Amino acid sequence: MALTSPTNGLSDERLRVADEAPGFMPLDEALALHEAATSYLSQPDSVGIGVEIGTYCGKSTVFLGAAAEAHGALVVTVDHHRGSEEHQPGWEYHDTELVDSHSGLLDTAARFRRTMYDAGLESTVLGLLAPSTAAARVWGREVDFVFIDGGHSMEAAQNDYDGWSGWVRAGGALLIHDVFPDPNDGGRPPYEIYRQALDSGRFTEQSAHGSLRVLRRIR
Structure with missing residues (x-):
């Protein structure tokens, strides 16, 4: 798959912006995410809206936004911007540059807005704080x-699944990141909700790209 083209929205500048944004998604998985978003937003029964749960600084959002812009659609990205467990002080992924000096708490909202501004996606991506x-x-x-x-x-992943999977239209997609069948490779909660989705009978697996799973809603 070509990284850039006149129709996929992924300009060299946007790829640079995404690369420089703090975050944890490998490029191959980000490109697969873009491809999946493009596929579902371009279907004849598309409603023109996709949702991302977990924005952080907007790295993956650039890829979703680029897909949406190319099809006149919108992406709503939801985050409290205080970071997950692993982003807190004393944990492996804590970034002191993202701490708000006023509150003393992690605050990724401003860095996310910078990413969207630099990527030219402020009119396509709606940040829900x-x-x-x-x-x-x-x-x-x-x-x-x-x-x-x-x-x-497990609590956070379960809440995300329970709160949002039901809003996927018939024929739409549930995308889950950091799915590791082998517990030695990563945490279990994303895998657990992935299994719940399949076991529910509402979703069938369409594709897998590294730790990204693309599930299509069948009923």
Whole structure:
């Protein structure tokens, strides 16, 4: 797959912006994410909206936004911007440059806005600053896809799945990141909700790209 083309929205500049944004998604998985978003947003019954749960600084959001822009669609990305468990002080992925001096807490909102500004996606990507559970309570319409890449505790992953998987339209997609069947490779909660989706009978696996799983809603 070509990294850039006149139609896929992934300019060299956007790839540079995504590369420089703090985050944890490898390029091959990000490109697969873009391809999946493009596929579902371009279907005849598309509703023109995709949702991302877990924004961080917007690395993966660039790829989703590029797909949406190319099809006149929107991406809503949901995050409280205080970081997940692994981003807190004393944990492996804590980044002191993202700590707000006023509150003393992690705050990734400004870095996310910078990423969207630099990528030219401020009119395509709508940032919803809220916990996933709170945002799910006020959501009210079907979407073409939901991409779950939020907190990796079992409680957080379960809340994301319970709150958002039901909004995927029939024929749409549930995308889950950091799915590791072997527990030696990574945490289990994303794998657990992936299994729940398959066992529910509502979703069937369409493809796998590294730790990214693409599930199509069948009923």
